Amino acid sequence: MTAACLMNTYKPLPLSFVRGEGARLWDETGRQYLDAMAGVAVTNVGHSHPQLVTAISEQAGLLLHTSNHYRIDWQQRLAAKLTRLAGLEQVFFNNSGAEANETALKLARLHGWAKGIEQPLILVMENAFHGRTLGTLSASDSGSVRLGFQPFSGEFVKVPFGDIEAVRQASRVYGERIVAVMLEPIQGEGGVMLPPPGYLKALRAHCSNNAWLMILDEIQTGIGRTGHWFAFQHEGIVPDVVTLAKALGNGIPIGACLATTAVARLFTPGSHGSTFGGNPLACRVGCTVLDIVEQQSLLENAAIQGERLLARLRETLAGHPDVMQIRGLGLMIGIELARPIRDLTHIAAHEYGVLLNVTRGQTIRLLPPLIIEESDVEQILAAVAGVLGCVIDRNSARHTTRSSPACRR
Known part of the structure; x- marks a missing residue:
């Protein structure tokens, strides 16, 4: 299948998804990804929510x-x-x-x-x-x-x-x-x-x-x-x-x-x-x-998981030379970088199975579904740290960051 018939208004990654459930998507090969951008703040209640599937199916038939x-x-x-x-x-x-x-x-x-x-x-x-x-x-x-x-x-x-x-x-x-x-x-x-x-x-x-x-x-x-x-x-x-x-x-x-x-x-x-x-x-x-x-009390979950993600990012990336500021409210978080990092979104998806977004050239924008859990927060954290050249020390009870050559650059 060719994209030649589409107007040249997007620069999509070489990824195509065939199925979604909750906070996750699956590509044509069956690989799973955590959707940390929710289709750019769209799928707040997750993909293929059973109540939505029922509502859409019933209404389409009516x-x-x-x-x-x-x-x-x-x-x-x-x-x-x-x-x-x-x-x-x-x-x-x-x-x-x-x-x-x-x-x-x-x-x-x-x-x-x-x-x-x-x-x-x-x-x-x-x-x-x-x-x-x-x-x-x-x-x-x-x-x-x-x-x-x-x-x-x-x-x-x-x-x-x-x-x-x-x-x-x-x-x-x-x-x-x-x-x-x-x-x-x-x-x-x-x-x-x-x-x-x-x-x-x-x-x-x-x-x-x-x-x-x-x-x-x-x-x-x-x-x-x-x-x-x-x-x-x-x-x-x-x-x-x-x-x-x-x-x-x-x-x-x-x-x-x-x-x-x-x-x-x-x-x-x-x-x-x-x-x-x-x-x-x-x-x-x-x-x-x-x-x-x-x-599902998703307002409360957005506040709780948002605070957790913001705190973990600040703890993990503290002192990183490429990180200028980490800011956000609820599950709307931005990580402003000192410089653009090439292929950041591709690396996050390919290496860590997490879909990220970069806006204004050098701000990582995190917009995960409001349904995410603590384990999802840790997966997002690992992907962000990974693309910035850091390694999460999972042997530590506090999950602190261990410096790597890329972190020290």
């Missing part, structure tokens, strides 16, 4: 599509679950994260229009990533993914992530033209960058005081990834708009834009739409995913 010209009961059920968990009131369903963010951007424009602002501005963050449509690329800040697609929309003002004083300064400069701020509570594609404690709370207060919409892109952080349903819940706030995708469908394409009633009513019949958004299959899967997370 009804896949009717269009939004008719009431969709599963859509209403999923909306009710999501709004209860998030503390918001209404939902629009899409097919992807980029579409959900486009929905949020349209709400921001309507918010400005309702205030009589002819040239509204949206505050966004340096190092952000919100999608690959032209609108979401305009709101993003990655040179490699933006290259060749200029000119971008001029409605965005970028400020440093995590700097509340920069937000206040932009407010003083642009005044009432700013109608919203859009950001990831943790920058995923940007290298798992966390803001300082209290930043989101201060930003929430600033938005409220200036009648801005606070839009949080929780496409990667949402549905339990950080140990709460949503990352914003760590600071006890509620934004005006939240976008979701990825883990909501566990592999079935779905996106969602949640908003307060005051914001959601900016949309009127015909002002926005989606042919496939919120179809019965995707919404039944979404409901089932939320049920599984609750039934």
